[in-house]
Amino acid sequence: xxxxxxxxxxxxxxxxxxxxxxxxxxxxxxxxxxxxxxxxxxxxxxxxxxxxxxxxxxxxxxxxxxxxxxxxxxxxxxxxxxxxxxxxxxxxxxxxxxxxxxxxxxxxxxxxxxxxxxxxxxxxxxxxxxxxxxxxxxxxxxxxxxxxxxxxxxxxxxxxxxxxxxxxxxxxxxxxxxxxxxxxxxxxxxxxxxxxxxxxxxxxxxxxxxxxxxxxxxxxxxxxxxxxxxxxxxxxxxxxxxxxxxxxxxxxxxxxxxxxxxxxxxxxxxxxxxxxxxxxxxxxxxxxxxxxxxxxxxxxxxxxxxxxxxxxxxxxxxxxxxxxxxxxxxxxxxxxxxxxxxxxxxxxxxxxxxxxxxxxxxxxxxxxxxxxxxxxxxxxxxxxxxxxxxxxxxxxxxxxxxxxxxxxxxxxxxxxxxxxxxxxxxxxxxxxxxxxxxxxxxxxxxxxxxxxxxxxxxxxxxxxxxxxxxxxxxxxxxxxxxxxxxxxxxxxxxxxxxxxxxxxxxxxxxxxxxxxxxxxxxxxxxxxxxxxxxxxxxxxxxxxxxxxxxxxxxxxxxxxxxxxxxxxxxxxxxxxxxxxxxxxxxxxxxxxxxxxxxxxxxxxxxxxxxxxxxxxxxxxxxxxxxxxxxxxxxxxxxxxxxxxxxxxxxxxxxxxxxxxxxxxxxxxxxxxxxxxxxxxxxxxxxxxxxxxxxxxxxxxxxxxxxxxxxxxxxxxxxxxxxxxxxxxxxxxxxxxxxxxxxxxxxxxxxxxxxxxxxxxxxxxxxxxxxxxxxxxxxxxxxxxxxxxxxxxxxxxxxxx
Numbered sequence: 001x002x003x004x005x006x007x008x009x010x011x012x013x014x015x016x017x018x019x020x021x022x023x024x025x026x027x028x029x030x031x032x033x034x035x036x037x038x039x040x041x042x043x044x045x046x047x048x049x050x051x052x053x054x055x056x057x058x059x060x061x062x063x064x065x066x067x068x069x070x071x072x073x074x075x076x077x078x079x080x081x082x083x084x085x086x087x088x089x090x091x092x093x094x095x096x097x098x099x100x101x102x103x104x105x106x107x108x109x110x111x112x113x114x115x116x117x118x119x120x121x122x123x124x125x126x127x128x129x130x131x132x133x134x135x136x137x138x139x140x141x142x143x144x145x146x147x148x149x150x151x152x153x154x155x156x157x158x159x160x161x162x163x164x165x166x167x168x169x170x171x172x173x174x175x176x177x178x179x180x181x182x183x184x185x186x187x188x189x190x191x192x193x194x195x196x197x198x199x200x201x202x203x204x205x206x207x208x209x210x211x212x213x214x215x216x217x218x219x220x221x222x223x224x225x226x227x228x229x230x231x232x233x234x235x236x237x238x239x240x241x242x243x244x245x246x247x248x249x250x251x252x253x254x255x256x257x258x259x260x261x262x263x264x265x266x267x268x269x270x271x272x273x274x275x276x277x278x279x280x281x282x283x284x285x286x287x288x289x290x291x292x293x294x295x296x297x298x299x300x301x302x303x304x305x306x307x308x309x310x311x312x313x314x315x316x317x318x319x320x321x322x323x324x325x326x327x328x329x330x331x332x333x334x335x336x337x338x339x340x341x342x343x344x345x346x347x348x349x350x351x352x353x354x355x356x357x358x359x360x361x362x363x364x365x366x367x368x369x370x371x372x373x374x375x376x377x378x379x380x381x382x383x384x385x386x387x388x389x390x391x392x393x394x395x396x397x398x399x400x401x402x403x404x405x406x407x408x409x410x411x412x413x414x415x416x417x418x419x420x421x422x423x424x425x426x427x428x429x430x431x432x433x434x435x436x437x438x439x440x441x442x443x444x445x446x447x448x449x450x451x452x453x454x455x456x457x458x459x460x461x462x463x464x465x466x467x468x469x470x471x472x473x474x475x476x477x478x479x480x481x482x483x484x485x486x487x488x489x490x491x492x493x494x495x496x497x498x499x500x501x502x503x504x505x506x507x508x509x510x511x512x513x514x515x516x517x518x519x520x521x522x523x524x525x526x527x528x529x530x531x532x533x534x535x536x537x538x539x540x541x542x543x544x545x546x547x548x549x550x551x552x553x554x555x556x557x558x559x560x561x562x563x564x565x566x567x568x569x570x571x572x573x574x575x576x577x578x579x580x581x582x583x584x585x586x587x588x589x590x591x592x593x594x595x596x597x598x599x600x601x602x603x604x605x606x607x608x609x610x611x612x613x614x615x616x617x618x619x620x621x622x623x624x625x626x627x628x629x630x631x632x633x634x635x636x637x638x639x640x641x642x643x644x645x646x647x648x649x650x651x652x653x654x655x656x657x658x659x660x661x662x663x664x665x666x667x668x669x670x671x672x673x674x675x676x677x678x679x680x681x682x683x684x685x686x687x688x689x690x691x692x693x694x695x696x697x698x699x700x701x702x703x704x705x706x707x708x709x710x711x712x713x714x715x716x717x718x719x720x721x722x723x724x725x726x727x728x729x730x731x732x733x734x735x736x737x738x739x740x741x742x743x744x745x746x747x748x749x750x751x752x753x754x755x756x757x758x759x760x761x762x763x764x765x766x767x768x769x770x771x772x773x774x775x776x777x778x779x780x781x782x783x784x785x786x787x788x789x790x791x792x793x794x795x796x797x798x799x800x
Contacts, residue, residue: 012024012025012026012564012565012568014029014578014581016031016577016580016581016584016585016586017584017585017586017589019577019586019588021569021574021577021578021581021586022568022569022570022574022578023565023568023578023581024174024413024416024565024566024567024568024569024575024578025416025565026416026564026565027416029581030402030581030582031581031582031584035584036401036582036583036584037401037598037599038598038599039583039584039585039596039597039598039599040218040219040596040597040598040599040600041219042092042219042593042595042596042597043090043092043219044593045058045090045594046058047059047529047531047591047592047594048531051076053078054076054077054078054083055076055077055078056074056075056076056077057074057075057077057531057532057533058072058073058074058088058090058531058594059072059073059075059513059528059529059530059531059533059594060072060073060513060519060520060528060529060530060531060594060595061073061085061102061105061513062168062513062518062520062528062530063168063169063465063513063543064465064493064494064510064511064512064513064543065101065105065108065494065512065677065680065681066164066165066465066677066678066680067101067677068165068243068244068245068246068247068248069093069094069244069247069248069249070093070247070520070523070526070528071087071088071091071093071094071097071098071099071102071249072087072088072090072091072093072094072096072528072594072595073085073086073087073088073098073102074086074087074088075514075531075533075534077533077534080534080535081110081534082105082106082109082110082514082533082534083106084103084106085098085102085103085105085106085514086098086103087102091528091594091595092219092220092221092595093216093249093525093526093528093595094249094251097251099674100674100675100686100687100690101674101675101676101677101681101687104681104684104686104687105512105514107684107685107686108494108512108681108684109512109514109515109534109537110537111495111683111684113495113496113683113747114494114495114509114537114538114540115493115494115495115496115507115509115510115538115540116509116537116538116539116540117133117134117509117538117539118133118134118135118136118138118139118506118507118508118509118539119131119132119133119134119506119507120132120134120138120139120142120505120506120507121504121505122505123487123488123505126484126502126503126504126505126755127501127502127754127755127757127763127764128754128755129501129753129754131507136539136541136549139506139508140549140550140553141553142505142506143462143490143506143550143553143554144550144553144554144557146460146487146488146505147159147179147460147488147554147557147558148557148558149487149488150459150460150487150488151179151180151558153459154459155425156179156180156181156422156425156558157180157181157182157183157422157425157426157427158181158183158457158458158459158460159176159179159181159183159458159459159460159461159462160176160181160183160184160185160187160442160458160460160461160462161173161175161176161181161183161184161461161462161464162184162185162186162187162188162461162462162463162464162466162468163184163185163186163463163464163465163466164186164464164465164466164467164468164471164472164678165194165465165466165471165678168513168518168519168520168530168543168544169464169465169543169544169547170405170412171405171412171543171544171547171548171575172184172462172464172543172547173411173412173413173414173440174412174413174417174547174551174566174567175462175547175550175551175554176413177411177412177413177414177416177417177418177566178413178417178551178554178555178558178559178562178566178567179554179555179558179559180417180418180419180422180558180559181422181425182414182418182422182423182424182425182426182440182442183425183426183427183442183458184411184440184441184442185441185442185443185444186441186444186466186468186472187427187442187444187447187448187457187458188444188447188448188468188472188473188474188479188483189444189468189472189473189474190444190445190448190474190776190777190778190779190780190787190789191366191367191369191371191444191445191779191780191781191784191785191786191787192441192443192444192445192780192784192785193363193366193367193371193780193785193786193787193789194363194366194367195245195246195363195366196366196439196785197365197366197371197372197375197783197785197786198245198361198365198366198371198372198375200372200434200437200439200783200785201372201373201375201376201379201785202375202379203437203439204434204437204626204629204631204632205376205379205380205383205620205625205626205627205629205631206379206383206388206396206618206619206620206625206626207610207611207618207619207620208396208397208398208610208618208619209396209397209524210379210382210388210389210394210395210396210397211245211247211248211394211395211397211523211524212230212233212248212358212359212360212393212394212395213227213230213358213390213391213392213393213394213395214248214249214252214253214255214256215227215252216247216248216249216252216525217395217397217524217525217597217600218597218600219526219597222255222259226391226602227391227392228356228390228391228392229256229259229260229261229392230256230261230354230356230357230358230392230393231260231261231262231354231355231356231357231392232261232262232263232264232350232351232354232357232358233253233256233261233262233263233264233357233358233359233360234263234264234265234266234347234351234357234358234359234360235253235263235264235265235266235267235273235277235360235361235362236265236266236289236359236360236361236362236364236365236378237266237267237284237289237361237362237363237364237365238267238360238361238362238363238364239267239271239273239362239671239672240252240253240273240360240362241253241254241272241273241674242671242672242673242674243362243363243672244362245362245363246523247523247524247525248360248523253273253360257276262280262350262354263276263277263280264277264280264281264282264347264350264351265277265280265281265282266282266284266289266292267281267282267283267284267364268283268284268285268286268668268733268734268737268739269283269671269697269730269732269733269739270283270732279343279346280343280346280347280350282337282339282343282344282347283338283339283732283734284337284338284339285336285337285338285666285734285737285791286364286368286666286667286668286737286790286791287368287369287648287649287652287666287788287790287791288336288337288338288339289337289364289365289368289370289374290368290370290373290374290377290645290646290647290648291333291334291336291337291646291648292333292334292337292339292344293374293377293378293381293644293646294325294328294333294377294644294645294646295330295333295334295337295339295341295344295348296344296347296348296351296381297321297325297348297377297380297381297644298325298326298328298330298333299330299344299345299348299349299352300348300351300352300381300384300385301321301322301325301326301384302322302325302326302330303349305348305349305352305353305385306318306352306384306385306386307384307385307386309386310384310386310388311383311384311386314388314605314617314618314624314625315383315384315624315625315627316620316622316624316625316626316627316628316630317626317627317628317629317642317643318384318627320628320642320643321380321384321627321628321643321644324643324644324645325644328646330344333646336646336648336654338734351381351385352381352385355386355387356387356390356391356392356393357382357385357387357392357393358382358387358392358393358394359378359381359382359394361375361378363670364668364670364790365378365786366785366786367670367786367787367788367789367790367791368649368786368787368788368789368790368791369647369648369649369650369779369780369781369786369787369788370645370646370647370648370649370781370786371785371786371787372434372781372783372785372786373641373644373645373646373647373781373783374646374647376627376629376641376644376645377644377645377646379627380627380644382394383625383627384627388605388625389602389603389604389605390602390603391602395602396604396605396610397523397524397525398524399524400523400524400525400526400527400583400596400597400598401527401582401583401584401598402582403527403579403580403582403583405579405580411440411441412579413566414440416562416565417559417562417565417566423440426440426441426442427442427443427446427447427450427457428442428443428444428445428446428447428784429443431443431445431446431449431784432445432446432638432780432783432784432785433635433638433640434631434635434640434783434784434785435784437631443784444780444784445778445779445780445784445787446784448778451479451482452778456485456486458486459486459487459488460486460487460488460489461483461486461488461489461490462489462490462492463489463490463491463492463499463503463504464491464492464493464510464543465492465493465510465543466499467493467497467498467499467500467678467679467680467745468499469497469498469499469502469745469764469767469768469771470497470498470499470678470679470743470744470745470767470771471678471679471742471743471773472773473773474773474776474777474778474787474789475720475721475773475774475776475777475778476767476768476771476773476774477721477760477768477774480502480503480760480768483502483503484502484503486503488505489503489504489505489506490504490505490506490507490508491503491504491506491507491508492507492508492509492510492543492546493507493508493509493510494509494510494511494512494540495683495747496753497679497745497765498745498764498765498767501753501754501755501764501765502755502764508541508546509538509539509540509541510540510541510542510543510546511536511537511540511541511542511543513530514532514533514534515532515533515534515535515536515537515540515542516530516532516536516542516544516545516572517529517530517531517532517542517572517573517576517587517591518530518542518544518572518576519576519579519580519587519590525597526595526596526597526598527580527583527590527595527596528590528594528595528596529587529590529591529593529594529595531591531594542572544572544575545572547567548567548569548571548572548575551566551567552566552567555567573587573588576590583596583598605617605618605625611623627643627644628642628643629642629643630642638782639781639782640782640783647781649788649791650777650779650781650788651718651777651788651791651792651793652666652791652793653666653793656793659719659793660793662795663718663719663793663794663795664736664795665702665736665737665738665793665794665795665796666736666737666738666791666792666793666794667696667716667737667738667739667740667772667775667792667793667794668737668738668739668740668790668791668792669739669740669741669742669772669773669789669790669792670742670789670790671739671741673691673741675687675688675690675691676691676743678742678743679743679744679745680743682744682745682746682747683747683748693726694724694725694726694740694741694744694770695725695726695727695728695740695741696714696716696725696726696727696728696738696739696740696741697728697729697730697733697738697739697740698727698728698729698730698733698738698796699729699730699731699733699734699735699737699738700729700731701731701735702735702736702738702796703727703729706796706797706798707798708727708796708798709727710727710728710729711726711727711728712726712727712798712799713725713726713727713798713799714726714727714796714797714798714799715796715797715798715799716738716740716772716775716794716795716796717775717794717795717796717797718775718792718793718794718795720774720775720776720777720792721774721775722774722775723740723769723770723771723772723774723775724769724770724799725740725741725770725772738796740772741770741772742771742772742773742789744766744767744770744771745764745765745766745767746765746766747765749765749766752764752765752766753765772792773789775792775794776788776789776792777792
């Protein structure tokens with residue numbers, strides 16, 4: 001049998017540019033029949049050199065700790081120790097700029113609380129600090145034994161690989177596939193409410209996703225003659241200098257403003273950028289974005305401000321959309337959005353008559369019941385105005401060279417390692433049909449609904465790059481009780497977190513991006529190299545190495561028939577060679593150049609570069625940009641609307657007016673703090689000193705009405721729960737609105753690290769005390785995408 005397996009492995013060897021590697025697939029290599037798109041010319045820069053007695057390593061900052069960007073960094077090492085990190089001025093992406101989190105990475109790497117060794121504890125001791133140190137071999141043996149027990153007892157689909165918003169760990173999807181489970185994703189995150197509502201909506205309408213064009217596809221950036229600076233940009237539900245969707249660098253907005261671009265800003269508070277927008281700051285009601293989007297779409301359609309010629313050639317459904325919005329009352333939409341009709345008309349007209357114009361949107365749209373529907377309406381705006389896939393508009397972007405390995409929607413290993421029967425057991429794909437359109441993750445809301453019915457949908461879980469009790473977990477205390485029922489849980493992280501303390505049976509210590517090799521490519525612009533600067537601290541390991549080593553054992557124990565392709569590689573560099581093969585370069589070649597950009601084209605719908613058949617048009621049923629979505633048309637039995645629509649949040653002054661007397665305020669959440677990434681960095685002294693307490697931003701008049709002074713601790717409460725925050729005054733909010741920070745826990749409370757079953761808010765590092773998710777309802781509407789993390793009704797009162 002061993003000889004047969006060895007012979008089988010031999011059949012899957014391949015090579016790129018003379019470098020041989022094992023392939024993780026029995027399918028032919030794509031580049032055998034279709035040569036890769038050429039790489040664009042980029043500056044020739046070394047990846048390492050000596051400077052002032054230190055070794056400098058050029059690379060990319062990309063998890064851990066988590067980040068949505070792929071900033072170029074220079075790491076300075078002396079005697080094997082990381083001394084400092086600076087932004088890379090040669091990198092076209094961030095051009096030398098770097099945030100405080102990256103600048104403080106040495107403090108993170110060498111923090112006294114770093115996890116240094118694998119650990120275990122008895123399941124009966126969950127919530128207690130009774131971990132004991134073990135070897136990696138013992139950790140792998142326990143995980144393999146327990147996962148196989150679950151497969152044999154309940155079925156492979158009862159294993160879930162659960163991730164967070166950390167990046168370059170998407171090989172975890174292959175770990176899921178190698179045991180035969182289709183259930184990977186964020187089962188605790190109601191509505192998959194971060195970017196996926198927008199991505200899913202665009203996928204159904206356009207056959208792919210769009211992003212604002214800031215020249216990021218072009219290595220020469222603003223100097224490339226193909227690029228045109230947008231005349232006008234609407235920044236919608238987004239603070240670009242603090243946080244962005246994957247790969248979007250917020251300072252590109254200011255770069256373009258310096259080059260003449262005007263902005264409008266849709267945001268409940270007056271940010272720096274909103275102040276620059278002047279009268280074009282639209283102070284929308286949290287949860288009212290859908291109403292605002294439909295109001296703007298109505299103005300454009302009613303006044304015939306769309307690009308008729310473009311729509312005639314490339315858009316499907318214009319007439320139906322115009323009929324839909326003609327039936328709607330503009331005054332009513334504006335009243336529900338809390339934005340004046342004059343402001344809506346002015347911004348809509350300016351956007352529609354500016355060429356080119358762009359929309360840069362944020363997670364605020366995702367985190368409401370109608371997030372998917374709002375995304376549909378906004379996408380329709382750039383389609384009908386002809387700002388689709390043109391320089392300075394919103395452009396279509398696919399994974400670079402089709403390399404899906406670092407992409408969570410690609411689910412690396414899905415097709416190669418699982419049977420159709422195994423794939424059919426994905427949680428929620430029948431309940432929410434949008435999950436069948438290009439997505440291979442489980443539905444979080446279908447998982448939550450199973451818990452609510454008293455079922456146990458997950459029997460074993462691997463939680464990586466996630467501290468969900470502090471971040472994603474709506475009604476975290478309830479979810480804590482659910483997840484206690486899971487038979488076996490392994491958690492991988494860099495520090496002891498509340499989630500780990502509460503639930504982990506096995507702990508795996510992960511490494512930072514300074515301690516590992518890899519590549520970052522979860523965007524459509526480029527692929528860049530993560531270069532190891534130092535050896536991992538203690539006995540920690542990179543997530544990618546853990547996946548490779550553990551994957552070999554799991555495959556042998558559970559699906560040995562895939563030994564030849566599941567994890568055939570000797571090391572991660574060989575794994576990267578296979579992952580990068582469609583690009584026509586090896587990992588070593590990527591390291592030598594640090595970054596690679598595929599040659600980019602605009603107006604790809606004209607040249608056949610969007611469709612697999614090579615014909616002009618989009619990857620849709622009609623071949624056009626479907627603002628009347630045929631995907632939604634065919635699945636309208638589920639409640640999906642083929643046309644743009646407006647869905648009010650499940651709990652709001654308009655959907656639940658009977659609750660306004662008791663809960664007169666709207667609290668929004670999730671606005672980023674620049675010193676932290678979600679729940680990370682709270683233990684880094686330099687960063688925590690800049691922002692020591694969890695704050696709720698409240699209008700002074702509202703505070704006065706409730707006997708609250710600035711700096712007071714107050715309770716926010718609704719029918720789902722309550723949480724405690726420190727009041728900070730901000731008179732730019734509507735007095736009916738406040739904003740509470742998310743992701744808070746208190747690593748310094750080591751005396752309260754264990755779970756306090758008598759009063760949950762007093763244990764687990766205080767994670768349930770200042771947790772705005774206590775107020776979040778479970779609801780994702782008919783689509784399964786989008787939930788009310790940013791539009792909760794509440795009351796407030798001073799904490800005693």
